[in-house]
Amino acid sequence: MRILLKIILLVVTGIIFFTGLAFAEEHFFEIKAKKFSYTPNIIRVKIGDKVKIRLVSEDVTHGIFVDGYGVETRAYPGQDGSFSFVANQPGRFTFRCSVTCGEFHPYMVGYLVVLPNARFYLYALVVLFIGGANLFFISKKKA
Amino acid sequence: MEKEKLFGLIDLNWRFELTKFKLVRWIFKSRWFPLLALIFNLSVFIIILLAGFIGGYSAGNYNFGVMIVWILWWVLLMLILVPFFSRMWCMVCPFPLFSDWFQRGKLFEINTGKHRGLNLKWPKHLKNMWVMNIGFLVTTFFSGFFTVRPYATFVLLGSIILLAFIIGLIFEKRTFCLYVCQVSGFQGLYSQFAASEIRHKDEEICKKHALKTCFLGNEKGYGCPWLLTPFNFKKNTYCGMCLECFKTCPHDNMGFFLRVPGKDLLIDEKRGMDEAWKAFIMLGIAMVFFLSMQGPWGILKDMVRATTLKGYLTFIAIHSAFSLLVMPGIFFVFSYLSKLASANKEVPLKKVFINFAYTLIPIGLGVWIAFSLGIILPNGSYILHIISDPFAWGWNLFGTANFPWTPVFTGLLGYLQGATLIIFYLFSIAYGFRLSKQTYPDLNQAKRGWIPMLCFLTLITLTFLWLYLG
Incomplete structure (x- = not known):
């Protein structure tokens, strides 16, 4: 039974990963940075996609650093910055300004969502499982 | 005990x-x-x-x-x-x-x-x-x-x-x-959860x-x-x-x-509406702080920063209403459902509401810990700068004034926040059923009365999980 479960898990993971890679696309995003937000503020890609980003500053110097991927660029007024990377980790990652641009700078962030957001679904399943298990054990309790 | x-x-x-x-x-x-x-x-x-x-x-x-x-x-x-x-x-x-x-x-x-x-x-x-x-x-x-x-x-x-x-x-x-x-x-409020x-x-x-x-x-x-x-x-x-x-x-x-x-x-002493509301307010503030500081929505940041008076007043109104009325209101509905499910007519609804509000203390603390991780991991390295140059006078007391901004483990942030929420959810439900037994005198009533509150705690946890990771 355990071996069967492992095989199923392996196959499902493999399908998700390889179909993701097989249908990998290239995405280009032009992200405009202005105190203290990005436009677009959320970008969604699929796992395996190649992501190219151009950062355009609309006021002062801004930067962009993507958590988990460690890639960074800066944009000065009139001088864009760019970088590219392969979105090989699923989940939601914050991208944040890497150049002090004003008082709210530490909170100038956006989200990169690499689908499928397995991390969120896994945690949500764990919560639901714990809740269900709690209900099960409590229903069995005797005075 | x-x-x-x-x-x-x-x-x-x-x-x-x-x-x-x-x-x-x-x-x-x-x-x-x-x-x-x-x-x-x-x-x-x-x-x-x-x-x-x-x-x-x-x-x-x-x-x-x-x-x-x-x-x-x-x-x-x-x-x-x-x-x-x-x-x-x-x-x-x-x-x-x-x-x-x-x-x-x-x-x-x-x-x-x-x-x-x-x-x-x-x-x-x-x-x-x-x-x-x-x-x-x-x-x-x-x-x-x-x-x-x-x-x-x-x-x-x-x-x-x-x-x-x-x-x-x-x-x-x-x-x-x-x-x-x-x-x-x-x-x-949260020291009731403390390990000392x-x-x-x-x-x-x-x-x-x-x-x-x-x-x-x-x-x-x-x-x-x-x-x-x-x-x-x-x-x-x-x-x-x-x-x-x-x-x-x-x-x-x-x-x-x-x-x-x-x-x-589990100490049934001096429990009251004031502490219950404190738990709601803290959850409400955590949500507002997350949205405005760790969320990507510029419009919310502008409202909190008072770039316009209308936006700022809207923020105050929504923030207050959410913490003081909406959160407690939703919790009241689940408390009412709990009383209905228990089929106990003697226990006052107020007691159900207050007792179960204490289940929000562990998950509330977990929400704040997860939020705090999202503050310290990306921004902690600035501290090295300011201890060397506290007044921005160009000092370099400890040689760290020019230390560059260095986010630490931010790639793991989602994992850490999710794990934190799950751990504190576990504590909330572990104490939750015990609080149900304190609220309802009969075990079967406590079991039935616990179900709506478990649903509420699960929903709250999933909501914050979605905010932090979704």
């Missing part, structure tokens, strides 16, 4: 006395402690205030005041101090130092005579958390200023110190800390000790400045850990114990 095991593993009555070690006991009984720590802390606060005043409206991430208070202190408070050491911050908090000094007329020695000031008693109907609830909520209206602007931090901290002093002139002892301080309320406590060691010794020196004071120390009765208190909520009871007890009967986290949640 029922003799049960938390998660089937740890005896809920387990505790380990740290003050049985001679060095710890000596420190706790010394008059130099926590006074020296407090004076050190005051000196740091003076630097914070100076940096805030000098820093003006510059970017907060390069200001000593903003970084130490809103990044380091806040994170330490939520991540370590409150969960592990209860209200240890209150032990070293410099806010009431000046009023203590004024009232006693002495800083180090004991004044066994009359204290200075009016020494009035706080109005009876305000002896609860309501003033702190409203005070803290109103303070968060200005979060878009004081968490990022040095001068706003200066004004806020300066006002609190001044208020503490004025209240100390009028009211007795630590009235300010007990009933007014914005920081006190949520510490009190100050309690008497042997109940019989306290019973036989006719002269309650821990309350009245003696030549070794002051009677409880927090107006508690240390010989019989059972919850951390209002104990500011000033350690006077260690000094005044002639039988060495006070101890500092490690314990099972959350034990106080």
Whole structure:
């Protein structure tokens, strides 16, 4: 039974990963940075996609650093910055300004969502499982 | 206390006395402690205030005041101090130092005579958390200023110190800390979950000790400045850990114990709407703070920063309504469903509402810990800069003034936040069913009445999980 479960898990993971890679696309995003937000503020890609980003500053110097991927660029007024990377980790990652641009700078962030957001679904399943298990054990309790 | 095991593993009555070690006991009984720590802390606060005043409206991430208070202190408070050491911050908090000094007329020695000031008693109907609830909520209206602007931090901290002093002139002892301080309320609430406590060691010794020196004071120390009765208190909520009871007890009967986290949640004493609302307000603030600080929506940041008056007023209205009405309203519906499901007609709905509100304490603390991780991991490296150049005068005291911004483990942030929420969800539901048994006298009623509350806690956890990871 355990071996069967492992095989199923392996196959499902493999399908998700390889179909993701097989249908990998290239995405280009032009992200405009202005105190203290990005436009677009959320970008969604699929796992395996190649992501190219151009950062355009609309006021002062801004930067962009993507958590988990460690890639960074800066944009000065009139001088864009760019970088590219392969979105090989699923989940939601914050991208944040890497150049002090004003008082709210530490909170100038956006989200990169690499689908499928397995991390969120896994945690949500764990919560639901714990809740269900709690209900099960409590229903069995005797005075 | 029922003799049960938390998660089937740890005896809920387990505790380990740290003050049985001679060095710890000596420190706790010394008059130099926590006074020296407090004076050190005051000196740091003076630097914070100076940096805030000098820093003006510059970017907060390069200001000593903003970084130490809103990044380091806040994170330490939520991540370590409150969960592990209860209200240890209150032990070293410099806010009431000046009023203590004024009232006693002495800083180090004991004044066994009359204290200075009016020494009035706080109005009876305000002896609860309501003033702190409203005070803290109103303070968060200005979060878009004081968490990022040095001068706003200066004004806020300066006002609190001044208020503490004025209240100390009028009211007795630590009235300010007990009933007014914005920081006190949520510490009190979440300290019920803390993994440590100050309690008497042997109940019989306290019973036989006719002269309650821990309350009245003696030549070794002051009677409880927090107006508690240390010989019989059972919850951390209002104990500011000033350690006077260690000094005044002639039988060495006070101890500092490690314990099972959350034990106080099962103590059915002084539970009330004020603490229930505190739990809602804290969840509401956590959500608003997350959306405005760690969320990607510029429109929300503009509202919090008051770029337009209309936007700012909308933020205040939504924030207040959500924390004071919407959250409690949803919880009320689930409480009503709980009572319906239990089929118990005798238990008042108010009791159901209040008792189950305590299940929000562990998950609430977990939400704040997860939020704090999202503050410290990306922004912690700024601290290396500001300790070397606290006043932005070009100093390089420790050679770290030019240390570049370095986010730490931010790729793991989602994992850490998710794991934190799950751990504290576990605590919430572990205590939740026990609270259900306290609420409903019959086991089957408790089982049925628990189901809607479990659903609520699961929904809350999933909501924050979605916010942090989704």
